[in-house]
Amino acid sequence: MMFRRYFGVPDWSFRRRVEEFENLRKQLNFMNDAFMGVAPGRKAGVFPLVNLTEDKENYYLRAELPGVKSEDLDIQATGTTVSLSGERKIPAENDGAKYHRREREAGKFSRMMSLSSEINPDRVKAALADGILKVTLPKSEKAKPKQISIK
Numbered sequence: 001m002m003f004r005r006y007f008g009v010p011d012w013s014f015r016r017r018v019e020e021f022e023n024l025r026k027q028l029n030f031m032n033d034a035f036m037g038v039a040p041g042r043k044a045g046v047f048p049l050v051n052l053t054e055d056k057e058n059y060y061l062r063a064e065l066p067g068v069k070s071e072d073l074d075i076q077a078t079g080t081t082v083s084l085s086g087e088r089k090i091p092a093e094n095d096g097a098k099y100h101r102r103e104r105e106a107g108k109f110s111r112m113m114s115l116s117s118e119i120n121p122d123r124v125k126a127a128l129a130d131g132i133l134k135v136t137l138p139k140s141e142k143a144k145p146k147q148i149s150i151k
Helices: 002-007 014-036
Strands: 050-054 059-063 073-077 080-090 105-116 123-128 132-138
Touching: 050 105, 059 080, 073 132, 080 132
Parallel strands: none
Antiparallel strands: 050 059, 059 132, 073 080, 080 105, 123 132
């Protein structure tokens, strides 16, 4: 025990290894933020927040898009991907406004999600209500599970 404390012999317990990996992850995230132009302590959020779920028939993409109008959105679906892009416009404050906190950002955004099976792009439906976009992506017939009877 004394030898380890004075000579820096690593402690190879599981907890210590997890802590070392966590420290390395934090350092790499900081370096990534520095290269991407994000100020330390301020994280660039992913916008819009998205949930992607599925059942036997469809995939469902739900995105939070408060204040975004449907004409400012572009939804594209292909075989196994769906992309959502657009622009969030926030009205400017008056010229004399002094910000105490600024968390709402305006600008263009783009998200692309991969799906685990093919969809039928001709039957995709989208609806925007109360700031929530819901996109229904029907699975192609060959991607749907088939019931196999036992004889």
